[in-house]
Amino acid sequence: MNQNYSTVSQRSTSAIATNKVLRNTYLLLSMTLLFSGFTAALSMLMNTPPMTYLISVIGGMVIAMFVLPRFANSPAGIGIVFLITGMLGFGLGPVLSMYASLPNGGNIITLSLGGTGVIFMGLSAYALATKKDFSFLGGFLMVGFLLVLLAALANIFLQIPAMSLMISAVVIMIMSGFILYDTSRIIHGGETNYVLATIGLYMTIFNIFISLLQILGIMSNDD
Amino acid sequence: MEWMEIISALALLAFIVILFPAARERIKNSPQGTSSDWMGFVIPVIVIALFVTFLVMLV
Numbered sequence: 001m002n003q004n005y006s007t008v009s010q011r012s013t014s015a016i017a018t019n020k021v022l023r024n025t026y027l028l029l030s031m032t033l034l035f036s037g038f039t040a041a042l043s044m045l046m047n048t049p050p051m052t053y054l055i056s057v058i059g060g061m062v063i064a065m066f067v068l069p070r071f072a073n074s075p076a077g078i079g080i081v082f083l084i085t086g087m088l089g090f091g092l093g094p095v096l097s098m099y100a101s102l103p104n105g106g107n108i109i110t111l112s113l114g115g116t117g118v119i120f121m122g123l124s125a126y127a128l129a130t131k132k133d134f135s136f137l138g139g140f141l142m143v144g145f146l147l148v149l150l151a152a153l154a155n156i157f158l159q160i161p162a163m164s165l166m167i168s169a170v171v172i173m174i175m176s177g178f179i180l181y182d183t184s185r186i187i188h189g190g191e192t193n194y195v196l197a198t199i200g201l202y203m204t205i206f207n208i209f210i211s212l213l214q215i216l217g218i219m220s221n222d223d
Numbered sequence: 224m225e226w227m228e229i230i231s232a233l234a235l236l237a238f239i240v241i242l243f244p245a246a247r248e249r250i251k252n253s254p255q256g257t258s259s260d261w262m263g264f265v266i267p268v269i270v271i272a273l274f275v276t277f278l279v280m281l282v
Contacts (some may be wrong), residue, residue, distance in 0.1 A: 115278045136256030142246035153235040218282045
């Protein structure tokens, strides 16, 4: 009897901890997205040059990979998440300015933003509602991501627009998989650090948004 | 070739080199999914692909 009570108590404690991680992750994610929107608007107003995007993405990735894991368990980790997401948002400024200058630019940006939101919320709701364990996707997604990076590297030299379109489409599929994988890790207790969970989900949203911009930008010029 | 393209290529190469050990580790440690597990992934991805096609038609 006592053993049963203890098992039920442990399960409910674990469920409460998981809900707390999930709640904190979504709270921090929404704040970082708002902050990114602010830095992107600032960057657009400052009319920053195109190289800002490259510098921000490289800087943000380096901090995310080498600095954030060391501070993920301390309050400084939250500050670092805002630094990374602020930098990435600032880097988006010249990209958004470029799309805004296109004849159908406003429509492309709005559809990309709305589309990213629908994809993220739809997949998160699916993972949360079904409670499926997507841990089996880990290896597949990493290999897919590496292959996409290799293809993107090759396309810097080849400069094939169709390949660029294909890469963006595959990135959306892989990032969709990462949303399911990351959300399922939080639900099943595989990720207990909301700072790391937030940056993982933020990166997927960022990549989906950039890829949608690219796909819609290329397709709108195809008339 | 512009200097921005050279930096992009070098950055991508660096990310590939850094991510490769983590990818190898994850492949080794990932559990095997059943066909039902894979269907749970493939179906939403197909829905996403259709949704992106719909967005392309709107633009």
